[in-house]
Amino acid sequence: SKLYGVRDWGADYFDISAEGNAVVSLQFGEKTVHVPLIDIVNGMKERGLDMPAVLRIENLLDLRITQLNEAFARAIETAGYKNHYRGVFPIKVNQQCHVIEEIADYGRRYHHGLEAGSKAELIIAISQLRDHDSLIICNGYKDEEFIDLGLYARQMGIPCFFVLETATELFTILERSKALGIDPLIGVRIRLASTVEGHWNGDSGDRSIFGLSTNALLEVVEQLKKADMLHCLQLLHSHLGSQIPNIRNIRSGVMEACRFYTGLIEEGAPMGYMDLGGGLAVDYEGAHSNSTHSMNYGLDEYCYNIIEALQECLDPLDIAHPVLITESGRALIAYSSMLLFNVLEVRDHKPGAIPDQAPEDSHDMLFNLYAVLGNVTVQNLQECYNDAIYYRDELRELFHHGQATLRERALAENVSLAILEKISELLPQARRVSAELESLPELLSDIYYGNFSLFQSLPDIWAIDQIFPIMPIHRLNEKPTRSAVIADMTCDCDGKIDSFSYEDGICKTLPLHPLKEGEEYYLSVFLVGAYQETLGDLHNLFGDTNVVSVHISEDGSFNFVREFHGDSIADVLSYVEYDPKVMQEQFRKLAEQAVRDGKISVPMRQQMLRAFSDSMNGYTFFER
Ligand code: PLP
Numbered sequence: 309s310k311l312y313g314v315r316d317w318g319a320d321y322f323d324i325s326a327e328g329n330a331v332v333s334l335q336f337g338e339k340t341v342h343v344p345l346i347d348i349v350n351g352m353k354e355r356g357l358d359m360p361a362v363l364r365i366e367n368l369l370d371l372r373i374t375q376l377n378e379a380f381a382r383a384i385e386t387a388g389y390k391n392h393y394r395g396v397f398p399i400k401v402n403q404q405c406h407v408i409e410e411i412a413d414y415g416r417r418y419h420h421g422l423e424a425g426s427k428a429e430l431i432i433a434i435s436q437l438r439d440h441d442s443l444i445i446c447n448g449y450k451d452e453e454f455i456d457l458g459l460y461a462r463q464m465g466i467p468c469f470f471v472l473e474t475a476t477e478l479f480t481i482l483e484r485s486k487a488l489g490i491d492p493l494i495g496v497r498i499r500l501a502s503t504v505e506g507h508w509n510g511d512s513g514d515r516s517i518f519g520l521s522t523n524a525l526l527e528v529v530e531q532l533k534k535a536d537m538l539h540c541l542q543l544l545h546s547h548l549g550s551q552i553p554n555i556r557n558i559r560s561g562v563m564e565a566c567r568f569y570t571g572l573i574e575e576g577a578p579m580g581y582m583d584l585g586g587g588l589a590v591d592y593e594g595a596h597s598n599s600t601h602s603m604n605y606g607l608d609e610y611c612y613n614i615i616e617a618l619q620e621c622l623d624p625l626d627i628a629h630p631v632l633i634t635e636s637g638r639a640l641i642a643y644s645s646m647l648l649f650n651v652l653e654v655r656d657h658k659p660g661a662i663p664d665q666a667p668e669d670s671h672d673m674l675f676n677l678y679a680v681l682g683n684v685t686v687q688n689l690q691e692c693y694n695d696a697i698y699y700r701d702e703l704r705e706l707f708h709h710g711q712a713t714l715r716e717r718a719l720a721e722n723v724s725l726a727i728l729e730k731i732s733e734l735l736p737q738a739r740r741v742s743a744e745l746e747s748l749p750e751l752l753s754d755i756y757y758g759n760f761s762l763f764q765s766l767p768d769i770w771a772i773d774q775i776f777p778i779m780p781i782h783r784l785n786e787k788p789t790r791s792a793v794i795a796d797m798t799c800d801c802d803g804k805i806d807s808f809s810y811e812d813g814i815c816k817t818l819p820l821h822p823l824k825e826g827e828e829y830y831l832s833v834f835l836v837g838a839y840q841e842t843l844g845d846l847h848n849l850f851g852d853t854n855v856v857s858v859h860i861s862e863d864g865s866f867n868f869v870r871e872f873h874g875d876s877i878a879d880v881l882s883y884v885e886y887d888p889k890v891m892q893e894q895f896r897k898l899a900e901q902a903v904r905d906g907k908i909s910v911p912m913r914q915q916m917l918r919a920f921s922d923s924m925n926g927y928t929f930f931e932r
Pocket of ligand 1: 398401423447547549550551552585586587588635636637638639838
């Protein structure tokens with residue numbers, strides 16, 4: 309099935325079953341297991357976990373860690389690279405405790421470490437990593453407390469690197485190291501001149517706000533030499549940006565980083581570690597191209613290109629191969645989570661009932677609209693479009709001035725909609741179509757109202773026009789007959805999704821199925837494991853969603869390993885400094901006064917207090 313492009317973006321982890329259900333596909337030896345997401349949703353329902361919910365498939369996180377580490381191991385072996393790979397997961401990409409626990413757990417066999425960009429993240433890293441061969445890489449600005457923590461970790465045997473973002477940071481590191489008598493492991497983040505394509509190209513190039521300029525790098529070397537601490541400088545760090553769609557950019561970035569690496573060795577630094585940051589992309593679009601939400605390379609190609617580039621630069625100079633580090637975030641975690649939600653209702657743009665003829669005493673504009681309606685052909689689409697809009701707007705104007713009635717306005721809007729609908733149906737047969745007419749299907753598309761908040765669960769759609777694959781998780785053997793955009797519950801014009809990756813490219817509408825009476829319709833937004841959870845906000849006070857972690861076994865059964873209930877209304881109110889208890893008391897007083905005033909009875913007062921309390925403790929999203 310090519311439907312919804314799942315074979316392109318699903319990376320073999322997702323598919324559609326013969327029964328028309330979206331499935332997670334997992335390989336256990338020779339055997340492939342397909343688990344329908346709708347079965348998991350039904351299991352959640354039985355456990356009182358309502359929609360919307362984030363569903364994590366633990367196996368996929370495990371698999372991604374394995375695949376990344378194995379791919380580097382293969383490239384290293386094939387190319388005869390004489391050192392090993394050490395991945396580190398940047399905590400900022402998903403800080404949730406159980407996610408980091410799972411990464412530390414599944415990553416242990418590969419000594420997969422953690423990257424920390426703040427004191428809080430360093431505390432997480434130190435407490436979660438149990439394996440002293442896994443690295444901790446500290447990026448970001450570091451104060452004394454941060455440095456002391458890192459030094460203590462080092463003293464306890466954890467290889468914890470401080471990566472210098474600025475030359476001034478070095479003074480504090482040297483000072484604290486002297487005070488505590490612990491030698492630091494130092495890295496330098498350089499600012500590459502190489503630039504990349506894609507959304508995050510600001511992380512590279514001369515104007516990048518991160519990293520040391522070449523001059524500042526030399527200052528660091530001088531300071532270290534002066535302090536007799538050059539032996540601590542062991543790591544070079546470069547990060548070209550996240551989601552790099554073009555492999556050629558990655559290769560040229562590695563080549564430039566190598567030049568800095570060899571330069572530092574020439575300066576007398578021991579080095580030994582090369583950290584290439586993040587950037588390994590996710591093909592959200594499934595286009596396999598170098599467009600922003602896609603990538604023109606695969607995982608193996610990524611690893612081979614890096615290893616080859618390193619060898620190509622270092623071998624002629626006889627420089628020992630460094631330990632290779634990457635800080636892949638999104639590529640490691642995006643696949644394992646999806647946002648599931650139900651559709652609450654659909655607003656279509658179908659015209660209401662239209663009488664065969666305009667009522668006799670109607671306004672001229674209505675007769676004109678009826679004439680246009682009877683006259684639409686493939687040859688005059690643009691003309692009919694112009695007329696429909698003109699007469700409709702004229703009638704609206706008359707209404708505005710009190711010269712047309714409410715019923716006339718409604719009829720004019722219905723007839724003009726019917727004209728536009730006819731035009732839209734004939735568009736595929738037209739030889740030439742103006743931009744105006746091209747956008748007509750989008751204008752006439754349905755709005756599917758989803759039980760979720762874009763601002764809470766998919767902030768990148770709002771902030772950076774991110775594309776995530778979206779499809780129903782059932783009814784996929786039925787032809788989707790409606791064309792839709794998706795709106796969330798915030799009633800904010802930004803809270804909508806109107807850009808989709810569908811089969812052959814990016815579309816402004818998504819084909820969906822009509823709702824069935826008395827039956828839920830579930831959609832899933834896939835590949836949302838990276839960056840979405842903690843960037844989300846409390847727009848309209850919709851809080852965290854329910855979260856479920858599922859582990860799939862060889863026989864296809866699944867186990868609800870973890871369940872987290874989302875925020876209650878009391879939770880989100882307290883985040884914005886309200887006191888739910890005080891609010892409850894205020895409501896009680898109001899109800900008591902109403903009893904005294906004879907407006908309500910005492911049993912009614914009790915019923916109202918219960919409803920207030922139930923709402924306070926309930927889910928912030930729509931509950932059926
Ligand atoms: N390392 C650093 C320093 C970053 O700033 C980022 C994110 O931009 C990453 C790693 C993770 O990048 P990605 O999610 O593309 O792997």
